[in-house]
Amino acid sequence: MSAPTTARLLPGAPVAEAVLADVRERVAALRAHGIAPGLATILVGDDDASAGYIRIKQRTAAELGFESFHEHLPATASQADLHAVIRAFGAEQGAHALLVQHPLPGHLDHEAALAVMDPEQDVDGMHPLNLGRLAAGLPGPVPCTPAGIEALLAHHEIPVAGRHVVILGRGATLGRPLALLLSQKRPTADAAVTVVHSHVPDWDRHTRDADILVAAVGVPGIVRPEHVKPGAVVVGGGVRYAGRRLLSDVDDAVADVAGAITPRVGGVGPTTVAMLFRNAVECAERATRAS
The missing domain is CATH 3.40.50.10860 (Leucine Dehydrogenase, chain A, domain 1)
Incomplete structure (x- = not known):
């Protein structure tokens, strides 16, 4: 029997670096004025x-x-x-x-x-008005972790349009806004999205059907290899800390089944921070246009 194939890693650092380089240029342009x-x-x-x-x-x-x-x-x-x-x-x-x-x-x-x-100062994109803008497909601050996940998939050239994305978790900061974001008609989105949660008795039936699985529950190790379709893309969005150790929703052994996976450390985290600063510079740009 051949050894399991280790999944391709999808680090967040290169994504964050690209986003922050753009932010730095936009900040410099504002300061120049x-x-x-x-x-x-x-x-x-x-x-x-x-x-x-x-x-x-x-x-x-x-x-x-x-x-x-x-x-x-x-x-x-x-x-x-x-x-x-x-x-x-x-x-x-x-x-x-x-x-x-x-x-x-x-x-x-x-x-x-x-x-x-x-709401124009809302750098997290979590004000009720901004969540409504997201639902309507209107411009405004987007929750940072969902925006970071979309950017991460796009940066690593993971096709999303037309594919089945399953989000395990329905929280207001990640699961729900990510579903809205990835279902919108856009080259880096336009997916068929299913949202399921841990209180659904057979949630793993849905996750095994995912082309792209995003774990967003905040329960360490809840997603195991048997919950993942071989070759699927797996994004660990939910985390908890045990002391200083970061614990992902995705068990490390999933890398032996997945086709691509975010690392436990340095995956979604850096992109979340980068998107916060993208939102921040956009807040400043909007205020400048309004003045």
């Missing part, structure tokens, strides 16, 4: 991982030429406190894009905070 694009961030509480993510975003913002604004609220901050900071950044002319770091402490409502935000 006297406009310094600004990214505002809000952190509530003292979660180490969240604080680390903010530092990475601030460092990347500086490297790309963005101005940074930041507010760190204590874990005891009220919903009203959070809304007041969001509104203050909404009135700050230099803060073109705004990020509320998630997750928030348990007593705070992230959706309510998003609703207070100016």
